[in-house]
Amino acid sequence: MASFRDLLGNVKGQIKEVTTDQAESLIAEGWLPLDVREADEFEQGALEEALFIPRGNLELQIESRVTDKKRPIVVYCAGGVRSALAAHALVQIGYENVVSMIGGFNRWKDEGRDWSTPKVLTPDQRNRYQRHLLLPEVGQKGQLRLLNSKVLLLGAGGLGSPAGLYLAAAGVGTIGIIDMDVVDSSNLQRQILHNVDRIGERKVDSAKKTLTLLNPDVNVVTYDVRLGADNILDIIDGYDVIVDGTDNFPTRYLVNDASLIKKIPVVHGSIFRFEGQATVFHPYVGPCYRCFVPEPPPAELAPSCAEAGVLGVLPGIVGSIQAMEAIKILLDLGDSLAGRILSYDALEESFRTFKIRRDPNCPACSIDPKLIQIAEYDDLCMPHPLEAPKP
Numbered sequence: 001m002a003s004f005r006d007l008l009g010n011v012k013g014q015i016k017e018v019t020t021d022q023a024e025s026l027i028a029e030g031w032l033p034l035d036v037r038e039a040d041e042f043e044q045g046a047l048e049e050a051l052f053i054p055r056g057n058l059e060l061q062i063e064s065r066v067t068d069k070k071r072p073i074v075v076y077c078a079g080g081v082r083s084a085l086a087a088h089a090l091v092q093i094g095y096e097n098v099v100s101m102i103g104g105f106n107r108w109k110d111e112g113r114d115w116s117t118p119k120v121l122t123p124d125q126r127n128r129y130q131r132h133l134l135l136p137e138v139g140q141k142g143q144l145r146l147l148n149s150k151v152l153l154l155g156a157g158g159l160g161s162p163a164g165l166y167l168a169a170a171g172v173g174t175i176g177i178i179d180m181d182v183v184d185s186s187n188l189q190r191q192i193l194h195n196v197d198r199i200g201e202r203k204v205d206s207a208k209k210t211l212t213l214l215n216p217d218v219n220v221v222t223y224d225v226r227l228g229a230d231n232i233l234d235i236i237d238g239y240d241v242i243v244d245g246t247d248n249f250p251t252r253y254l255v256n257d258a259s260l261i262k263k264i265p266v267v268h269g270s271i272f273r274f275e276g277q278a279t280v281f282h283p284y285v286g287p288c289y290r291c292f293v294p295e296p297p298p299a300e301l302a303p304s305c306a307e308a309g310v311l312g313v314l315p316g317i318v319g320s321i322q323a324m325e326a327i328k329i330l331l332d333l334g335d336s337l338a339g340r341i342l343s344y345d346a347l348e349e350s351f352r353t354f355k356i357r358r359d360p361n362c363p364a365c366s367i368d369p370k371l372i373q374i375a376e377y378d379d380l381c382m383p384h385p386l387e388a389p390k391p
Contacts, residue, residue, distance in 0.1 A: 020107050062093065161192045182203060233374060
């Protein structure tokens with residue numbers, strides 16, 4: 001009966017091993033470092049940008065985590081035994097360029113090569129976000145990125161409610177909420193952040209209670225103020241994405257201009273009776289709001305939901321789309337709605353997509369951001385308030 005030493009020798013005869021010096025050169029050339037140690041070992045230190053898959057889970061996870069079997073991989077463990085077995089398993093699965101690092105992480109560390117203590121999820125977080133961790137496009141790295149992200153919700157109403165709930169559930173680490181209204185019984189048909197016990201409370205306070213009860217990982221920052229020209233730049237500063245749930249043109253223009261100055265993407269949503277729209281205004285990547293709506297329509301052609309009504313489920317659909325677009329931006333996933341309007345008709349149960357392009361003569365995004373003037377537009381916004389100053 002063959003001993004383990006004999007079996008290991010046979011395995012090593014079928015794979016390629018490299019020294020730590022050679023491994024360092026390969027990684028510098030773009031080879032993927034794959035750590036196959038156990039979680040407690042990995043958390044104490046690892047190679048920079050290493051992909052972590054414990055040896056016991058390797059065959060189950062590798063094909064979803066590294067989909068290109070031609071991707072060159074440097075496998076390492078603590079001393080070189082598990083990595084040799086792992087490299088052999090990868091070759092058997094069909095990976096074409098795999099090497100095992102002799103001496104493993106212990107030798108790498110002893111030789112004074114670069115390593116770091118990786119940021120990792122706690123056991124509770126790994127359990128909470130396990131469905132995210134199973135997605136190769138997210139994984140632990142993406143989840144940590146979400147936990148370090150900051151999203152600002154403009155409004156804790158119909159659109160802000162579903163967006164806020166899903167962003168908090170997903171683990172977005174900081175969620176700012178600006179709203180200066182109080183909870184009213186008429187809100188509860190669609191504003192699911194609130195409940196009957198909160199009637200009369202400030203909306204930001206009610207929203208904070210709901211989101212922190214849903215996920216204690218989330219830091220909810222509240223702004224119980226009116227968003228205006230005097231405070232918008234300070235409020236949005238530092239946020240990665242703005243989710244716009246406002247319902248009036250003056251505020252949308254104000255947000256657009258400020259987001260161009262700060263270069264913060266805005267995930268826009270709007271609802272009306274049985275119809276909704278969503279898009280992304282990504283500064284200087286796609287069109288801005290003023291490219292889409294150069295001038296506000298007459299007030300009689302743009303009634304609010306309070307005047308025209310809205311089906312309560314509708315903002316849940318549009319707000320959820322906004323949350324999805326925000327997460328895609330934070331994780332750099334897929335194609336955002338920048339340059340496209342997604343239109344939803346609840347009565348037909350249909351979605352349509354329309355392309356929109358940047359206006360080369362847009363009074364906002366076609367000029368130097370330093371020339372943009374932040375001003376109030378409560379007079380329904382003058383047609384072209386951002387003309388560059390004449391020399």
